[in-house]
Amino acid sequence: MGDSSYGCRLKELTDWRTARSLMEANTKEVLSDWKTQRSHDSIGDQVPPDTHIVQRYIDNPYLIAGRKFDLRIYVLVTSVWIGREGFARLSNKQFSLSDLSDSRVHLTNSSIQLRSDSGGQGCKWSMRRLREFLTARHGATTVETLVQDIARVVLTSLRCVQNVIIQDRHCFELYGYDVLLDCNLKP
Known part of the structure; x- marks a missing residue:
């Protein structure tokens, strides 16, 4: 989606989220391997979720x-x-x-x-x-x-x-x- 997310279609958002989920899964796997190798407990088992705001521009406001x-x-x-x-x-x-x-x-x-x-x-x-x-x-x-x-x-x-x-x-x-x-x- 990049910086110019104006006019984004729902399918584009779904595709982007799917790609993002795959990237997060890979990140969790790398962190898990690193945690096992280092025996370091402060990282936790989960990567914190991203927060996103999705809204439609209202072009006919009151x-x-x-x-x-x-x-x-x-x-x-x-x-x-x-x-x-x-x-x-x-x-x-x-x-x-x-x-x-x-x-x-x-x-x-x-x-x-x-x-x-x-x-x-x-x-x-x-x-x-x-x-x-x-x-x-x-x-x-x-x-x-x-x-x-x-x-x-x-x-x-x-x-x-x-x-x-x-x-x-x-x-x-x-x-x-x-x-x-x-x-x-x-x-």
Whole structure:
């Protein structure tokens, strides 16, 4: 896949992962041989797994005043509690697919927005303000469905990693989710 993984097809990703698995198997074998030869216990029996993020670029995002935005939502995991007061981070530039190299159009992260030529910083809306805006445009039922869809995204992602989440009733983990909506209000 290299550095230019834009437009990657699922088959390419599958082929890459298969090749990667073969390479990892060979690495485990070499480490096992080395461990046997050296009788060294600190290496362990497994090579740590790689972490990868795979996502599809959303080319039809929901826009506010022509600007892309995302939602930052906080999730406290004891069981699961989703905070109601996150925020929406808006880009300071009008959204367009004509220039994919301008990260300030496509990425809503505040630190990226600070690097704007125009000196703008993007802006943040409270979740309450965003809900009021969306309710005025789409109605309360649609916005409630959206909130439930976001909760489903959070719960599904947590199920995927439940084996590595601390299982101690005296502990908790706090995660920040960045959620992007498409033009049909699908998170």
